[in-house]
Amino acid sequence: MPSPTRKSSDSATLAPAESAPEISDADTLAAADSVVQPISEKDALGIAAKGDDEKTELQADSKEGELQALSEAAESTFNALGEDIDRVSSFVAQLTEEQSLEILRTAIEYHKDDINFASATMEKITKLAQGLEFYEGDYDTYSLELRTEAALIGHYSPYPEVRAVTDPFDDPTVYVETPRVYLLALIWTIIGAGIYQFFASRQPSIALNSAVIQLFLYPSGKLLAFVLPDYRFSLGGRTFALNPGPWSYKEQMLCTLMCNVAVNGAYVALYNIITEKMPQFYNNQWVTYGYQFLLIFSTQFLGFGFAGVLRRWVIYPTKAIWPTVLPTIALSRALLRPEKQESVHGWTISRYWFFLIATTGSFVWFWFPGYLFQALSTFNWMTWIAPSNFNLAVVTGSIFGLGYNPIGSFDVNLIIGSNTGLYPFSVPFWSALNQYSGSVISGLIILCLYFKNYKWTGYMPINDNALYTNTGDTFRVTEVLTNGLLDQEKYQNYSPPYYTASNLMVYGSFFALYPLAFVHTMLHEGKHIYNSLKTFALEVFKKDKRPIYEAYDDPHSRMMRNYREVPDWWFLIVLVVSLVLSIVCIKIYPTNTPVWALFVIILVNFVFLIPLTIIYSTTGFSFGLNVLCELIVGYALPGNGQALMILKAFGYNIDGQAESYISDQKMAHYSKLPPRAVFRGQLFTTLVQCLVSIGVVNWQIGNVEDFCSPTNAQRFTCPGPRTYYSASVMWGVIGPKRMFNGLYPILQWCFLIGALVPLPFYFLTRRYPRLRKVNPILICGGMLVWAPYNLTYYTPGIITSFCFMYVIKTRYIGWWEKYNYVLSSALTAGVAFSAVILFFAVQFHPKPLVWWGNLVPFVGVDGGIGRQALLDLPESGYFGLDPGHFP
Known part of the structure; x- marks a missing residue:
């Protein structure tokens, strides 16, 4: 397969080129100010661990020695980093102490009220930002820890949750918005939205959420990359490729997002249409397809x-x-x-x-x-x-x-x-x-309300979302309506609706x-x-x-x-x-x-x-x-x-x-x-x-006993x-x-x-x-x-x-x-x-x-x-x- 060409800034140009330039680590760091792989706060704090167990000799005199020492420490401490350790090492080495202090002081001010920012990390960077005199250790260790924390916070993410699932660098040449993405999104949106709408009225409900959709998208994308011809066409002055190359991570994510926004259900289809049309609710037969659309x-x-x-x-x-x-x-x-x-x-x-x-x-x-x-x-x-x-x-x-x-x-x-x-x-x-x-x-409060019979709750079940009449029967709104509005005479002869506790x-x-x-x-x-x-x-x-x-x-x-x-x-x-x-x-x-x-x-x-x-x-x-x-x-x-x-x-x-x-x-x-x-x-x-949800809900109303x-x-x-x-x-x-x-x-x-x-x-x-x-x-x-x-x-x-x-x-x-x-x-x-x-x-x-x-x-x-x-x-x-x- 040919490698992809660089896209335009909105990633709409999808045709593969004959070749793509290699992007070196140095180029990536210079162009995107990027660090690398996710590591935890705990791991980051220990990246330059001083104990005898580490047996790591830091060579601060030369950048080469420093990088080597950092890689050795990381290799034993952070297996999750994998092949990106070198990127981390390179970027930490490029940071000056002045830049690192500025990053940490900005982070302290920005995250001081951040409930997701780890308190241990806040204590650590606060001590580092105060300078060597407040740090319990030698200068070399202080300098390396200072720049490591700054690299993680200022050039990646301060949260281990985010670092665990993201990259600190990007390749904008990777193709994204391809025709096969739209084809798969169409197919799995129809399937996912249909299943969601079908089971949404069930207790408990069932849905093909994004995790399941992703599982199907992956082999589907791989299959299309294998069987589709390498055909190019032009549209609106841009060139598109039917099969630009291997199924990419960005294609997978875009297709997932397209399906995800659709398979979470249509509120109107689930609630409004059912409630208006069903005889046991409002029984409005004028709710036609035109109104629903x-x-x-x-x-x-x-x-x-x-x-x-x-x-x-x-x-x-x-x-x-x-x-x-x-x-x-x-x-x-x-x-x-x-x-x-x-x-x-x-x-x-x-x-x-x-x-x-x-x-x-x-x-x-x-x-x-x-x-x-x-x-x-x-x-x-x-x-x-x-x-x-x-x-x-x-x-x-x-x-x-x-x-x-x-x-x-x-x-x-x-x-x-x-x-x-x-x-x-x-x-x-x-x-x-x-x-x-x-x-x-709140459950304890409910029990108190119920056993005290507050507002007549003792005459009904304790935990129910239905409304009840004053005789304990289910409230039927059609008994008090005339032309869709409240009829006072019918209401007074029937009952108010009562809430359960x-x-x-x-x-x-x-x-x-x-x-x-x-x-x-x-x-x-x-x-x-x-x-x-x-x-x-x-x-x-x-x-x-x-x-x-x-x-x-x-x-x-x-x-x-x-x-x-x-x-x-x-x-x-x-x-x-x-x-x-x-x-x-x-x-x-x-x-x-x-x-x-x-x-x-x-x-x-x-x-x-x-x-x-x-x-x-x-x-x-x-x-x-x-x-x-x-x-x-x-x-x-x-x-x-x-x-x-x-x-x-x-x-x-x-x-x-x-x-x-x-x-x-x-x-x-x-x-x-x-x-x-x-x-x-x-x-x-x-x-x-929208189209799928309307079709499914109307089928259910007419066919499910x-x-x-x-x-x-x-x-x-x-x-x-x-x-x-x-x-x-x-x-x-x-x-x-x-x-x-x-x-x-x-x-x-x-x-x-x-x-x-x-x-x-x-x-x-x-x-x-x-x-x-x-x-x-x-x-x-x-x-x-x-x-x-x-x-x-x-x-x-x-x-x-x-x-x-x-x-x-x-x-x-x-x-x-x-x-x-x-x-x-x-x-x-x-x-x-x-x-x-x-x-x-x-x-x-x-x-x-x-x-x-x-x-x-x-x-x-x-x-x-x-x-x-x-x-x-x-x-x-x-x-x-x-x-x-x-x-």
């Missing part, structure tokens, strides 16, 4: 328009590490980057073979909790002691109860956090622990979370946000002609200067077109939704998007604006559940799509992919995803659409005025609580910096886990996070850097493969395996047999407010 296109693409502004806050800054994207990059490196045989804590297996073995193990194991021995998945062993004990089921039950169970499941699907967002192999342990602490605390906790936590997140982010990141806004304003008004990357001096941004950024007006065009489609949608169909309300929701998104994405980029914790939008629309358009559902779809999806695009753009930043190629590719696959029924044999119980429906009833049809004034007045105080909580935390962390990892946003976010999920879905994840993100990361950093993210992807891939095969083999047309191990989790109260509420109905036959006096 307009709504899904406008909601999916509006977020892209906002993403252009967000780049300044959550892509270029070094602090924005985006921990949830790192496993995806790690897997692509394992598949395509060669590595030499080496020993890391006694492990010599390559990342690729480790991935294959772990994937196979995960695939085989999932059959046990998924089909052969289902008690391993729903391991509610504490309720087996007394299956009819109501209180025991309430506290420890995995199905009916709250899941206070130290060993809740052996299901890998629960361990990897696919249904919870905890992601124990990528989210920092301190972040996971904060969230889990909030879950445990867990649902009450979830909404109270949401109301506190919004002001908490906003105030907390402004206190801690206000200066950074202000400076970025000022930079953006200068760019908009053409007072600053510099490219966006020029404002950032970290090594990754410097390398990305080889590629042209996406102009802001590209994002603006997408935003305007999407806005026009959304206006057409709500005007030509009977949506009962005014246009001005849409602009209000867009404004709310604009205000909150910056703090939300900053939180997501640093902690791995994400939450949407769905509940805030419910409240705003409920006040603005009382009694209008239809408008609430539509505006909520916009309010949530603008944020969701913007975060999805931005997180993938950060992956492109780490992988050195041209931003314009990523922009074009993701727009293309999002369009494909008992779809969205609690008794569905294939578990298509629609937990998400059911929550979506409940919210539209409570906050749209009934409205927040009735909720706050008559049913649940305590909820309105949650806003004030959320606004005040950040203040003491802020002053405490200023006084005691070690407390900065106690994050009130994450604690409050952990309180959202309930209804219908419980601690059974979270406890396995926090145990795994402790093992891998704390113990192994602290004690075996070399192993962790090499294998951790690969293991995360392997477990995810194995579960997805196994679940899809298992579903079509034995669950779609049920082939039950009847024995004790598959029956014991579902007997007794926790299995839905026997008493399902704490209290019996009063003699009057109803609970709550008296009929005729409903708020």
